[in-house]
Amino acid sequence: MIIPQIIIILLIILGILSLQFKDLLNAVISLAIFSLLSSLLFYYLHAPDVSIAEAAVGAGVATVIFIAVIGKTRRKEE
Amino acid sequence: MKLKLLGEFLIFVVFGFVLIFGIDFIPPPPSGLKNYFVCQGVRQTGAINLVSSIYLGYRAFDTLGETIVLILVVSGIVMLLEKKDKE
């Protein structure tokens, strides 16, 4: 099967991209997809416990905390 | 700017090679503990989910440490943000 290799390559691309964005909102969206794909990777490797934790934290809580912090500080990075 | 990006890329490639080829030299993990958990876990703790039986049965003291970490985080955030409201 070639699914884990595809997911790992996409993960590397998304990680580099979220470092390079100047607008921090785009970085948050890219990190949301990062956590979604890593949850899919854990699920594919037969670890549903870790996958549930990653999905719940990455989809709900982490994004809300990032957005609240961006709202309290500046949005653009210089 | 270009030079900095090149440096980052170089660090990425070097660490990637070290990690990929370093995996061959790591000895395989000991299988005695794994076999013990798989064979005895359900009978000794009564939980079918082995992950749950390890982190609450055999290693419950680690979980106590995790709860201390969480309570420290919450009290830190409450202290930092409550001070701001009063000013």
Place this chain on the structure above:
Amino acid sequence: MGIDPFILDVVIYVLMGISVLSMVRVFAGPTPEDRLVGLNLVVAQVLGILVIIAVKFDRSIYLDVALVYAILGFIGILAIARYLGNDRGGE
């Protein structure tokens, strides 16, 4: 018993390809709104992949992960959309 595993593999590959194609909008979207729509698409397609992998492995308890993502996947999107709406409304 059940569905031919080859068909399930083909479906997983097709959904993976579609989600890679919709990730292009995330990589190259000019505005944050475009990237938000791309995120929404990727969430829906990965949800399909999760359910089909659960059918392929023949474990019914693996469906819990898909249920968690189906319930909680839109909270992050709601937070980002609310922030964008506040930003536009404040101008």
Place this chain on the structure above:
Amino acid sequence: MKESEIVSVISRKLVPYILIFGLYLISYGHLSPGGGFQGGVVLASGIILLALARGTDSAQKLFPEKNLRIVEAKAFFLFLFMGIGGLVAGGYFLQNFLPLGKAGEVPSAGFIFFLNLIIGLKVSAGISLICFYLLKGE
């Protein structure tokens, strides 16, 4: 900004199901994937959804901040008392002193079920407290 009617109504209808699903993840943690931390995060996500869609003041009517703080502090001491219970029963700290029961049924694995419940309540109270404090200023 004007509150959206659709988001408000949908979130009000959806939150009870999220809370029930979180309690399911906690209480079946020793039989299926899930457990204290995961179920607690799902419970906290329900409260966060209420705070996002209807404002923090409306969410704090249902889940007051004082109660969350009390749950957060008391759950830690409950965990310690469960550990001391093993000591009292004649074993070591955090020993499984309740009867194990038959593996596979819901009231089995005596001690683990209660620890899952305590950790779930504690994690949900802590994370929703963090998000209340962060979302309050907007």
